Amino acid sequence: MPATMTSRVLLLVGVVLTAHKFLCTAYVGGDGFSVEFIHRDSVKSPYRDPSLTAPARVLEAARRSTSRAAALSRSYDRADAPSADGAVSELTSRPFEYMMAVNVGTPPTRMLAIADTGSDLIWLNCSNGAGAPGLAAARHARAPAPAPAPAPPPGVQFNSSNSTTFGLVSCGSGACRALPEASCADSKCGYLYSYGDGSQSTSGLLSTETFTFADDQGNRGDRAMRVANVNFGCSTTMIGSFIGDGLVGLGGGDLSLVNQLGADTSLGRRFSYCLVHYSINASSVLNFGPRAAVTEPGASTTPLIPSEMKTYYTVDLRSVKIGNKTFAAPQQYPVIVDSGSTLTYLANELVDPLVKELTRRVKLPPAKSPEELLPLCFDVSGVGEGQVAAMIPDVTLELGGGAAVTLKSENTFVVLHEGTLCLAVVALQFPPVSIIGNIAQQNMHVGYDLDKGTVTFAPADCASARSSGSVYI
Template identity: 85%
Template sequence: MTSRALLLVGVVLTAHKFLCTAYVGGDGFSVEFIHRDSVKSPYRDPSLTAPARVLEAARRSTSRAAALSRAYARADASSADGAVSELTSRPFEYMMAVNVGTPPTRMLAIADTGSDLIWLNCSNGAGAPASCADSKCRYLYSYGDGSQSTSGLLSTETFTFADDQGTRGDRAMRVANVSFGCSTTMIGSFIGDGLVGLGGGDLSLVNQLGADTSLGRRFSYCLVPYSINASSVLNFGPRAAVTEPGAATTPLIPSEVKTYYTVDLRSVKIGNKTFAAPQEYPVIVDSGSTLTYLANELVDPLVKELTQRVKLPPAKSPEELLPLCFDVSGVGEGQVAAMIPDVALELGSGGGATVTLKSENTFVVVHEGTLCLAVVALQFPPVSIIGNIAQQNMHVGYDLDKGTVTFAPADCARSSGSLYI
């Protein structure tokens, strides 16, 4: 997908009506990062309790982990017939607003650190322009199980990031000639108005912003815990710098799939106990996965150590999905948090970054009164994942120019509250 298609004329973009904001300044811009179960999401199921939503997210996470693993197996797949990309179906967790065209049309799209291509649902009753009718302008985004696909034209448009509620004047950032797939045909069930790829590949939004603006190739997010009714925040440009106290930076390492943000996990620590990871152990940092997936060599001793340290009665794991659960009926939330020891991830070689996971990063309530470990044994080698529960209340910044990812503890609800109340 190296060529840029001609600008489509007369394309009508379909969109949901929703309230989202963006703030733009000389230091970059920020947009809402909306969890699919947020009260602001049109895809929230109001019939589910909060624990039930977490359990559903855990189920989606298992499907996503399998999909990421299949993508490794298909890393060398390619096609000479136009722009073709075969992918695996990936459940998602977060969405963002995009404003496309002139005048801008607002759309709510999946925001995915595990994908690159931006594609949006388009409607073009006149068919493809004659100037863009050959196969080089067409794309096919085919999912590996064959049940889902999107196809259309590789196009360019102006993307606008602005403060749409007028609280900060008329400042806006317009980025011309953003390449995206204008989807005219979709097979299967898709949620949202499209997908914004935030991965490491050339066509991702972060790479295109770096190529077409002075913002650089960097972005960050701060994920609000599931239990808090507030939006998370997604930052681009200088604003993505992670400068909070306790920030830990580690190099990104090469991956079989360029899209994925991969780091080297050296060990897992609880107190004075250290459990070494297998040699040269790559782990994907993925906002789209709920759970964290690690090798049995790490999960088994972790479960054993936590079982000994946490003085709570055991509980049955729902659907045997999670490896360790406790009965917390009648125990206050603050009391539970005080009973769970910190878990430290040591990343990078030569004593690199240490990321400390608090109780909210390692355990979740999946049934009323049932608290379970959100770290599970790797089911789909060779892909290990640091999921979004482990990243809650952290400012996580990706700098593709420097080739690093940085983690810092943060109060994400407070950090985003000035933007999204």
């Protein structure tokens, strides 16, 4: 074989990653890729309410967090319960905090979707599929009845008939079997997701498509990463109101983006994010593949532990420590690491002594909690931000495997009202779910490695790291 032909063959072998069990093929650089992780209250978000003050936005996020914690708890309760209808996967509507842009199809359609570490399935708003065999029929076959007339979904819709790379998934495929529940329509894999009390639902057919991710590398230039044959739900019927153009599941289940990117490819099943402080009008960053490695000084790694829900990233919390005071967690105490929850939820056995110790140590006048959402508040009117931070002691979460995650004042307290600083750690209201929320994860590089079964935390200045590109190394 001529040398030039040999080189070309080797190049193809090295770059084209052949289909895995879900037929996902990636064309990607050796170090992975990164995308913007956009908070819903960011200036880049179409859902930002400009009339709200910064504390009012945090208060709204705290309200959403309470609803999400209740939803996660109901998911646990229903984890082993059979569905009343074999065609329905009953989920609970979960408020979200972060979004990411995906470009779907050939030529690509840009869509802004919810990015959710508490979900697996990728689903996007689709048009009625007049030009795609099976989709139009599925729109009528899968619509829940009785129900009000479907409202057109807001935002962007993906028209599959305009794409040359769109495909439908058969009932007998591994991807269809990976759905919690599935149905057949003309031998194609259908689904109906019903949210909450049934007033919200989305349905359609499980499909495949090429996804293109605009690589966000700070000052290192722009690239695009294409992934062919990604399994996603092409939703053709929407009942109720939904925010965003769809949802990208980043959970631990087989159909999540993380697993589809990583199975049988050089990327590995790993991702990370670095969340900027909520007061900064800048996007965070979401990394995939080797670029998701957390190598900053002070990195601490804890093993993932088995959970009733494969979707959730669950770790073992051993104790909470302030100074020389250590408060032991209940035996075998699992907590979910969740970017979609704002607050942190722990058992009363941890929150009560934490509140008592902070009350003793923090020399600030007490204040009433807005709407009584949070357990401890201080009056900081007239006190400089730097002075306040110096008065708040560090809180350390001691996790399984000897990991220790130090929470600074910005990770434990938030301003919920002008001049009112409150503890962003709440006593568990919805057993059995405890959660480490995104306030506790601000200015940390948090990496999830499903291949190794670990979560790693490292302190980082996420706004500066994003500008310099250092998080990507």
